[in-house]
Amino acid sequence: MTVLVTGGSGYLAGWCIRSLLDQGYEVRTTVRDRSRQVESPVPVVRADLGSDEGWAEAVDGCTHVLHVASPFPAVEPKDPAELIGPARDGTLRVLRAAFDAGVSRVVLTSSSSTVGRDETQWTDPVTARPYVRSKILAEQAAWDFVAERGVSDRLVTVAPGAMLGPVLGKHVPYSVLVVDRLLKGAMPGLPRLGFPFVDVRDVADLHVRALNTPDAGGRRFLATTGFLWLSEVAEVLRTRLGAVAAKVPSRRLPDLVVRLVALFDKELQQVVGDLGVRTTYASTAAETTLAWRPRPLPDTIIDCAESLLRGGS
Numbered sequence: 001m002t003v004l005v006t007g008g009s010g011y012l013a014g015w016c017i018r019s020l021l022d023q024g025y026e027v028r029t030t031v032r033d034r035s036r037q038v039e040s041p042v043p044v045v046r047a048d049l050g051s052d053e054g055w056a057e058a059v060d061g062c063t064h065v066l067h068v069a070s071p072f073p074a075v076e077p078k079d080p081a082e083l084i085g086p087a088r089d090g091t092l093r094v095l096r097a098a099f100d101a102g103v104s105r106v107v108l109t110s111s112s113s114t115v116g117r118d119e120t121q122w123t124d125p126v127t128a129r130p131y132v133r134s135k136i137l138a139e140q141a142a143w144d145f146v147a148e149r150g151v152s153d154r155l156v157t158v159a160p161g162a163m164l165g166p167v168l169g170k171h172v173p174y175s176v177l178v179v180d181r182l183l184k185g186a187m188p189g190l191p192r193l194g195f196p197f198v199d200v201r202d203v204a205d206l207h208v209r210a211l212n213t214p215d216a217g218g219r220r221f222l223a224t225t226g227f228l229w230l231s232e233v234a235e236v237l238r239t240r241l242g243a244v245a246a247k248v249p250s251r252r253l254p255d256l257v258v259r260l261v262a263l264f265d266k267e268l269q270q271v272v273g274d275l276g277v278r279t280t281y282a283s284t285a286a287e288t289t290l291a292w293r294p295r296p297l298p299d300t301i302i303d304c305a306e307s308l309l310r311g312g313s
Contacts, residue, residue, distance in 0.1 A: 001025055001026065001063040001064060002025070002026040002027070002028065002061055002062045002063055002064075003020050003025050003026070003027050003028075003062060003063070003064045003065065003066060003211065004027075004028055004029065004030070004058055004059055004062045004064070004065045004066070004098075005017050005020070005027060005028075005029045005030075005065075005066045005068060006029070006030045006047075006058075006065070006066070006067050006068055006069040006094060007029075007030065007031070007032075007068050007069025007070070008029025008030060008031055008038040008040075008042070008044060009031050009036035009037055009038050010068060010069060010173075011163065011167070011168070011173035011175065011176070011200060012068050012109065012160075012163060012200055012203060012204060013029065013066075013068040013069065014038070014039050014040065014168040014169075015165070015168070015200050015201055015203070015204035016066050016068060016204040016207050016208070017029060017038075017039075017040045017042060018040055018204070019201070019204040019205055019207075019208050020066075020208060021040060021042070023208060025208075027040075027042045028042055028043040028044070028045060028058070028062070029042055029043070029044055029045070030044070030045050030046070030047040030054070030058050030069070031044055031046060031047075032046070032047065032048040032049070032050075032069075033046075034046055037169060037171075039168040039169050045057055045058040049069060049070075049086050049087075049089070049090025049091075049093065049094075050086055050089070050090065051093075052093060055093055055094060055096075055097035056097055056100075056101070058097070059094075059097045059098050059100075059101040059103060060101060061101075062098075062101065062103055063103060063104050064103060064104055064105050064106070064107075064211050064212075065094065065098045065103050065105075065106045065107070066106075066107050066109075066207050066211075067091065067094045067095075067098075067106055067107070067108045067109065068109045068207075069090070070087050070090070070091075070109065070134075070135070070138065076129065076130045076131055076270055077130065080130035080133055080134070083130050083131060083133075083134040084130070084133060084134045084137055084138075086134075087134035087135065087137070087138040088134070088137050088138045088141045090138075091108065091138045091139075091141060091142050092141055092142070092145055094106070095142055095145050095146070095155075096145075099146075099149060099151060099154070103154075104154060105154050105155070105156065105210075105211055105212070105217065106154065106155050106156070107155075107156045107157070107158060107207050107210045107211060108139065108142055108155065108156070108157045108158070109157075109158055109160070109207070110135055110138075110139045110157045110158065110159040110220070111132065111135045111159055111160065112159045112160060112161040112196055112222055112223070112224055112281055113128070113131075113132045113135065114132065114135050114136045114139055114159055115159050115220070115222055115281065118222075118281075118282070118285075119159070119219070119220040119221065119222055119285055122136060122140070123136060125137060129270065129273075131270075139157055139220075142155060142157070143155070143157075152217075152218045153217035153218045154217060155217070155218065156210040156216045156217060156218070156219060156220075156221070157219075157220045157221070158203065158206055158207055158210060158220075158221050158223055159220060159221065159222050159223060160198050160203040160206075160223040160224065161195060161196035161197055161198045161223065161224035161225070161281070162175050162178075162195040162196065162197050162198070163175045163176075163197075163198055163199070163200040163203055164176060164179060164197055164198075164199060164200065164297075164300050164301060164304045165199045165200035165201050165300055165303055165304050165307075166200075166201070166303050166304060166306075166307035167304070167307050167308060170311060172308065175200075176304060176308070178230065178233070179233065179237070179301065179304050179305055179308060180308050182230075182233065182234055182237060182245075182247075182248045182249070183237065183244075183245065183247065183248060183305055183308060183309065184247060185247030185248070185249065187249055188249065188253065189249050189251045189252060189253035189257075190229075190230050190231045190234055190249055190250070190251065190252050190253060191230060191252075191253045191255075191258040191275065192229070192252070192253075192255060192258075192275050192276050193229070193230050193258075193271060193274055193275060194227055194228055194229035194230060194232070194274075194277075194278060194279075195227065195228070195279075196224040196225075196226065196227045196279055196280060196281055197224070197225060197226065197227070197228055197297055197300070198223050198224050198225045198294060198300075199225065199294060199295055199297075199299075199300040199303075201295075202223070202225070202292070202294040202295060203223050205292070206221065206223050206286055206290060206292050209290040209291070209292060210290060213289065213290055215289050216289060216290060219285070219289070220285075221283070221285050221286040221289070221290065221292075222281050222282070222283045222285065222286065223283055223286060223292075223294075224280075224281045224283055225283075225294045225295075225296075225297050225300070226280075226297055227278055227279060227280045228297060229278075231252065233301055234248050234249065234250065236297075236298045236301045236302065237301065237302075237305055238250070240298065240301075240302050241302065241305060241306075244309065245305075255275050255276065258272060258275060259272055259275075
């Protein structure tokens with residue numbers, strides 16, 4: 001089988017490619033700019049989510065597609081349409097090209113932030129911040145598209161939490177910056193923030209499992225291992241790494257201080273609304289339907305940190 005993985009220079013896409021190659025799949029990938037590095041040696045097609053060009057060539061001869069690519073800016077734009085349009089329209093371009101070419105199944109990467117209490121519920125897009133809204137509307141458009149075509153059983157969506165784990169190459173992915181900054185002492189203290197984390201390798205594994213499991217068709221799957229406060233992440237680093245983690249802060253930052261800093265830090269503005277909020281999910285569907293077994297989060301954190309310290313895996 002030949003699998004197309006979109007956005008091959010991305011963090012999750014890179015691990016999906018590795019997982020597929022390890023299991024004997026033929027793989028090709030897309031990049032929107034050929035100057036962007038793809039860590040694994042696979043055929044690369046230039047295709048941009050903002051254009052129809054390249055997608056027919058990309059899916060030609062493929063039996064399956066992992067649509068992983070999606071806009072993810074470090075700083076969200078003032079106009080949500082700058083995110084929503086490319087995410088939604090790009091997803092529909094990939095789906096249209098894939099099913100026109102006779103692809104058996106598409107696995108689409110969504111986000112745990114799109115999910116309510118479980119996979120049957122949605123976050124309200126009206127109140128969601130722009131990035132989350134783009135993921136909600138892109139996934140909903142995908143489900144509407146396959147329903148109209150009568151191929152709902154050929155789509156699967158995976159909704160991962162915040163991904164940590166070893167980095168590929170020298171680039172530090174956005175979701176890993178929290179560990180990178182803790183190690184470098186770039187944070188003056190620990191804000192009362194936390195996230196539902198998951199290992200990027202386990203998310204890649206779940207995507208591959210969803211490709212050929214018959215019972216997965218037409219379903220959404222959450223992929224989170226557990227919620228940790230940043231103070232708990234910092235504790236794992238200090239305990240397991242010892243002197244190497246000497247710069248990791250231990251003092252807590254009051255919420256008021258964080259809110260004041262966020263007035264001048266656009267990246268912090270994106271998460272300041274989550275201060276003190278504990279969001280937990282259950283990945284029961286993935287565990288029962290796809291026999292998914294994620295690794296313990298402390299191991300993920302340390303693997304992530306060690307890979308950053310040596311400059312990539």
